[in-house]
Amino acid sequence: MIQLENIQVGYGHCVVAEHAGNLAFAKAKLISLIGANGSGKSTLLRAIASGQHLINGKVVVENKNWKNYTALERSKFISIVLTERAFSFFLSVRELLELSRAPYTNYIGTLSDVDHEIINDVLENFDLKDLENRRAGTLSDGQLQRVLIARAIVQDTVYLLMDEPTSHLDINHKADLLLLLRDYCHKKGKTIIYATHEIQLALSLSDEVVSIHKGIIAHQPTVDFQNSNRLETIFPSKNVIFENGTMAFRFE
Amino acid sequence: MKKQFIILSNLLLVFFIADICLGTVYIEPQQVVDALLGRENPETSTTLRYIITDLRLPRAVMAVFTGAGLAVAGLLMQTLFRNPLAGPFVLGISSGGGLGVALVIMGATALGIGTISSFGIITASVIGSLAVLLLIILMSLRIKDTMGLLIVGLMVGSLSSAVVGILSYFSSSEELQRYVFWSLGSLGSINWDDLLIIGLLFILAMLLLLWIIKPLNAMLLGESYAFSLGINIKKARWIIIIITSILAGSITAFAGPIAFIGLAVPHLARLILPTVNHKILIPTTLLLGATLLLFCDLVSQLPFSNYSLPINAVTSLLGAPLIIWLILRKRNLHF
Numbered sequence: 256m257i258q259l260e261n262i263q264v265g266y267g268h269c270v271v272a273e274h275a276g277n278l279a280f281a282k283a284k285l286i287s288l289i290g291a292n293g294s295g296k297s298t299l300l301r302a303i304a305s306g307q308h309l310i311n312g313k314v315v316v317e318n319k320n321w322k323n324y325t326a327l328e329r330s331k332f333i334s335i336v337l338t339e340r341a342f343s344f345f346l347s348v349r350e351l352l353e354l355s356r357a358p359y360t361n362y363i364g365t366l367s368d369v370d371h372e373i374i375n376d377v378l379e380n381f382d383l384k385d386l387e388n389r390r391a392g393t394l395s396d397g398q399l400q401r402v403l404i405a406r407a408i409v410q411d412t413v414y415l416l417m418d419e420p421t422s423h424l425d426i427n428h429k430a431d432l433l434l435l436l437r438d439y440c441h442k443k444g445k446t447i448i449y450a451t452h453e454i455q456l457a458l459s460l461s462d463e464v465v466s467i468h469k470g471i472i473a474h475q476p477t478v479d480f481q482n483s484n485r486l487e488t489i490f491p492s493k494n495v496i497f498e499n500g501t502m503a504f505r506f507e
Numbered sequence: 508m509k510k511q512f513i514i515l516s517n518l519l520l521v522f523f524i525a526d527i528c529l530g531t532v533y534i535e536p537q538q539v540v541d542a543l544l545g546r547e548n549p550e551t552s553t554t555l556r557y558i559i560t561d562l563r564l565p566r567a568v569m570a571v572f573t574g575a576g577l578a579v580a581g582l583l584m585q586t587l588f589r590n591p592l593a594g595p596f597v598l599g600i601s602s603g604g605g606l607g608v609a610l611v612i613m614g615a616t617a618l619g620i621g622t623i624s625s626f627g628i629i630t631a632s633v634i635g636s637l638a639v640l641l642l643i644i645l646m647s648l649r650i651k652d653t654m655g656l657l658i659v660g661l662m663v664g665s666l667s668s669a670v671v672g673i674l675s676y677f678s679s680s681e682e683l684q685r686y687v688f689w690s691l692g693s694l695g696s697i698n699w700d701d702l703l704i705i706g707l708l709f710i711l712a713m714l715l716l717l718w719i720i721k722p723l724n725a726m727l728l729g730e731s732y733a734f735s736l737g738i739n740i741k742k743a744r745w746i747i748i749i750i751t752s753i754l755a756g757s758i759t760a761f762a763g764p765i766a767f768i769g770l771a772v773p774h775l776a777r778l779i780l781p782t783v784n785h786k787i788l789i790p791t792t793l794l795l796g797a798t799l800l801l802f803c804d805l806v807s808q809l810p811f812s813n814y815s816l817p818i819n820a821v822t823s824l825l826g827a828p829l830i831i832w833l834i835l836r837k838r839n840l841h842f
Contacts, residue, residue, distance in 0.1 A: 304735065330737030341589060341729030345783045345841035357725050357736040363786065364721040392841070410736070 256281060257303065257414060257446075262312030262472075264295060264302040270310055271295035274472035278465075280446055282413065285437045287457035288450040290467035291489055296450035297338070299465075299472065300416045303448075304335050316414075330358040334410035336403050336417035336449075344392030348383060348402050349374070351391060355409045374409055380435065381405040396423035401432065408439070417449035421456070429453060433460045454486065455502050508787060511779055515794040519571075522801035526567040527559060529810035534559065561698075569697045570804045571797040572705050573762050574772075576712070576754040578796025579789060581769025582776075586723050586785070587747050588657045591840040595755040595769035598656075598748065599639045599663035604759040605690060606667040607635020612686050613678035625696060628689060629760050636756035639663055640748075647748060653730065691817030692763035694804055701761050708757045712750045716789065719746050723785040727842075765800070766819050767826030772796045774833055774840055783841070799825075 259278040265271035272295035280286060290296050302309040306322060314321040316332055324332070334355075342351070356370045378384050381401055391399060400423045407415050420436075421429045437460050440447055448465070451457050457464065464480040466473050468489045475483070486497045496503045527539045534555060541548040542559045551559075580595035588597065596602070611631035643660060650656050675683055722743035725733035734740050758765070776791040777783060800822070807821040834840060 305731075325737075326734065326739055327737035330735060333735070335732070335735045337729075337731055339729065339731065342732065343589070343727040343783050343842055345777060345781075346727055347782075350782070350784060351728070354724055354728055355732075355736065357721065357738065360721070362721060363717070364724055406732075 256317065258315040259303070260313050260315060262302065262314070263310040264298045264308050265310050266298075266308060268310070270470065271298050271308075272467045272470050272472050273311075274474075278472065278474050280414075280448060280463075280474075282446050283440055283444045284446045284462040285433075285440045285460060286446065286448045286463045286465060287461040288448055288465045288467070289454065289457060289489065290450075294467040294489075295470070296467060297418050299467065300335070300418055300448065300450060304333055304416050327358060330410070330412075332412055333414045333416060334407040334412040336407045336415070336420050338418050338422070340399070342391065344390060346391050347388050348391065348394070349378075349387045351402060352377065352406055352409045355406045358410065373411060377405045377409050381408075397425060397428060400424055401428070404432065404436075413445060415445060415447045415449075417447060419451060420449050421451060421453055429456060437461070454490075508780065508782075511791065512794070515791065515798060519794055519798045519801070522798055522805065523567055523571070526570060526801050526805050527563040529805060530558075530563060530808050531813060532558065533811065534563075562695075565697045565699055565702055566694050566804070567801065568702055569694045569705070569762060570800045572702075572709055573694065573758050573765055574768055574796035574798070574800025574803075575793040576709060576758050576796070577765060577769040578772035578776075578792045578799075579712075579716070580751045580754040582773040582785075582788065582792050583723070583747050583751050584769075585773055585842045586726055587744065588653060589726075589729070589842050590657070591774070591842045592770070593657070593842075594767075595751060596664070596759075596764065598643050598660035598751065598755075599667065600636050600643075600752055600755045601759045601764035602664040602667035603635040603637075603639025604632040604756070605635065605764060606670055607631035607633070607638070608689050609671040609674050609686055610635075612689070613674040613682045616679065616682060629701075632689075632760040633756070635667075636752070636759055639667070640752040640756060643752075644745075644748060647744065653744065688817075689763050690819070692765045692819035692822075694762055694818055697761060705757050705761060708753050712753045715746055715750050715753075719743050719750075720785050720789065723747070727783055763819065765822055767822045768796055768800055768803075771826040771830055772799060774830065775799075777841065778833065 257280040259274065261275055263270045263273040288296050288299065298308045301307045303314055306314070352374045353366055356366060357364065359370065360366060378387055381404070383402060383405055386394065386398060394402065400420065404417065404420050407417065421432060424432065433456055436447055439445060458477060458481055461477055464475055464477050466480065466485055466489060468485065473485070481499070494504055494506055496505050524536055524539055528534050528536050538548050538551045538555065539559055542551060542556055577595050581593070584593040584595060584597050585591060608628050608631050611627055642663060646659050647656055650659065675686065722733065722738045725736050725738040726743070730740055772795050773792055776788055776795050780787060780791060782788065803821045803825060804818060807816045807818045809815055
């Protein structure tokens with residue numbers, strides 16, 4: 256269980272988003288993180304993952320302050336998918352996944368049979384078998400995005416924090432991938448918290464919704480979120496209509 | 508992969524022997540091998556034996572250390588700074604050495620000390636490199652951003668060059684020539700005592716290197732991902748800087764600032780393997796660096812002639828077209 260106690264996240268002394276009281280994320284949930292541009296979605300994810308940008312309050316993982324974990328212990332609890340692409344484009348897809356087994360390998364990074372098995376499974380599940388030997392630099396944005404998600408899965412952590420994992424993907428891949436991630440959460444008891452702009456997909460697939468609006472973080476089951484009128488307040492536009500959890504464009 | 512290692516090791520051996528055979532005087536390979544293995548060869552005169560063991564062998568060994576050391580230092584900098592243009596001297600280490608040497612050569616007359624011995628030049632270079640190294644390490648305590656460190660390194664380099672520029676402006680042509688000679692690099696003025704120092708430092712660097720192979724590989728994913736994989740980035744960064752400084756600093760002190768090997772060899776190694784896994788890349792870079800510098804040294808001695816070229820010119824003459832060719836062929840250089 257991840258608990259956020261009275262947290263304030265932001266830059267320097269400038270608080271971007273906050274929540275008074277406790278936020279708890281249980282296991283085996285797909286949780287979407289919704290908010291307008293600049294509302295602090297990425298900042299919140301980073302604050303949870305690395306303590307960066309955490310101004311006040313604390314992150315508690317399995318009843319222990321996240322600060323008191325060593326880097327290696329952390330790497331076995333939380334894995335991340337970032338929007339930045341700072342990695343070597345010379346890495347092959349397989350090498351990229353192999354490196355992500357680092358928390359479990361010895362000092363020189365030797366992979367065991369189990370490691371290879373996990374990597375093969377993930378390659379299979381994410382439809383990446385054909386791309387296995389391709390260099391990261393030769394992949395399309397969408398393919399790369401799938402590889403990065405697979406990378407986080409290979410790390411085999413209880414919690415996965417993803418910053419816009421479905422951006423760059425075709426609509427069919429978006430739907431397939433999110434469904435795959437939801438099944439992964441439910442079957443393996445993992446929790447994924449992912450920031451997204453895909454409102455409709457988020458509402459139809461995720462178990463819970465964390466929303467940030469005007470600096471206030473709220474956490475609700477998806478049904479409750481749909482029934483409240485938070486969507487209209489987060490994304491106010493006379494051209495977008497929200498009804499019963501569906502969204503439509505109306506241009507006059 | 509095994510094939511590449513075998514080919515490279517054989518090439519290294521061939522160039523090593525050839526480097527000893529060729530020079531102003533040609534020595535038969537059989538004589539060289541015999542002398543190296545400590546076997547008596549009736550055809551080898553005492554003079555030839557002396558040339559082999561005390562002049563050309565130290566030179567060839569120095570070429571191996573220099574090539575291997577600079578190449579691996581360049582690789583470390585490219586990985587640390589995630590920049591294909593980084594080399595062993597981006598942190599300003601050679602500029603520091605250069606500044607030390609310039610101060611000693613050109614400052615000595617100003618202070619009325621007279622001419623400085625070659626030992627004085629080496630000491631000055633060591634002190635200059637060390638000073639820059641300390642400065643960089645102190646800065647790295649304060650600078651959290653790796654890219655910031657790269658820029659600081661470049662600035663330190665510019666600063667040293669500026670001071671060297673001022674010094675040269677006011678110095679005599681004789682002093683200037685001595686400085687230029689140092690900056691063109693030389694593998695020849697090495698004796699066994701120097702080699703012992705370099706060899707020990709080299710071994711120390713290699714031992715430290717074993718410790719950071721995993722962090723280096725993780726860094727290929729970028730620092731954020733590496734951190735999320737439980738890698739202690741700060742510690743790894745420190746060790747990388749220390750290894751690079753040991754290698755680049757000691758080599759620059761004794762051989763002068765040898766250009767290009769550190770930049771070009773890691774790219775060549777990635778191309779022939781082809782992988783970026785440091786477990787394979789590091790040994791290949793070491794082998795390839797040593798082989799290439801032996802070859803450059805061979806060329807620089809202009810065998811069968813009485814002339815020789817400065818090593819630094821040869822490495823750049825061969826290295827620059829190589830990089831251009833790589834870019835034309837592969838379109839992209841990676842880190």
